[in-house]
Amino acid sequence: MFAQERLRAITEILHTEKKVLVKNLSKKFNISEDAIRKDLKLLENQGILKRTYGGGILEKQTPAFEKVAERNAHNYDKKEQIAEKAFSMLQNKETILLDISSTNLILAQKIVQSDLSLTVISNSIDILHALSKDEKTTLISLGGMYFQLAGGFVGSETIDSVQKYNVQKTFLGSCGVDLKTKSLTTFNVEDGNTKRAFMESGRDVYLVMESKKFHYDGIYKFASVDQLTGIILDEKPSDAIEKQLAKL
Structure with missing residues (x-):
């Protein structure tokens, strides 16, 4: 999975569950927790989430991409x-x-x-x-x-x-x-x-x-x-x- 696809998937999880955990995302995408933290930092810079200890919470409504x-x-x-x-x-x-x-x-x-x-x-x-x-x-x-x-x-x-x-x-x-x-x-x-x-x-x-x-x-x-x-x-x-x- 490309980084952009992973960011979109994380955004969709945020929209559904309102929060994400680094350890869960690391397992889901089979990448390091450090890589996930970088993803969350990028999403925070875009105003999509607010990072918390061990994860992040939805900062702004982000609709899932619909067909x-x-x-x-x-x-x-x-x-x-x-x-x-x-x-x-x-x-x-x-x-x-x-x-x-x-x-x-x-x-x-x-x-x-x-x-x-x-x-x-x-x-x-x-x-x-x-x-x-x-x-x-x-x-x-x-x-x-x-x-x-x-x-x-x-x-x-x-x-x-x-x-x-x-x-x-x-x-x-x-x-x-x-x-x-x-x-x-x-x-x-x-x-x-x-x-x-x-x-x-x-x-x-x-x-x-x-x-x-x-x-x-x-x-x-x-x-x-x-x-x-x-x-x-x-x-x-x-x-x-x-x-x-x-x-x-």
Whole structure:
């Protein structure tokens, strides 16, 4: 198991059990206790846990990485609100990029039902399928390494492909936002590197997410919040979060 996979597994255990013990993790992953302590220190630096004697406790909510079908089924009403707001920003003949995201899938379905003629670039299998029979949409698929859990393509080939295009609007997904470090996060390094390239290819970059994700974190930081054009939410965030956002 690679270090990044182990960190993700430890994060999932934290989310389920709220605490971890060094000796138990050492046995589970068949590595030294010193190596586990280094993992816990890294997770503490990311604000995910607080180290304690012999282990650590959950510092912040960190959702387990769900398969794409599970994500698509959760909180549809909230995601539909976000997708509707994103759709209202689209203009005819634009080139847009839709990242792997269950909210972006709903946005793609709205595009199919509309009169808009767009060029849509995506690395998501579900989004590509949703738009594949829409004759008024010019559809561009970004290939690469298939990330089964996410349901799309990521990695160096995907990054090379997207760099060829000039994108007006990019709609990005994320596992969470850490306002303390101003970081956008995900669970997978290749996914994070791909998202970073998507941001660089877009003139305007919008994060589409539920407000609850201000309290969630992935384990890999791929960009800073202040690199975004805006964040499209389902509902108004708390006053405390609004104050933090205003400082960015």
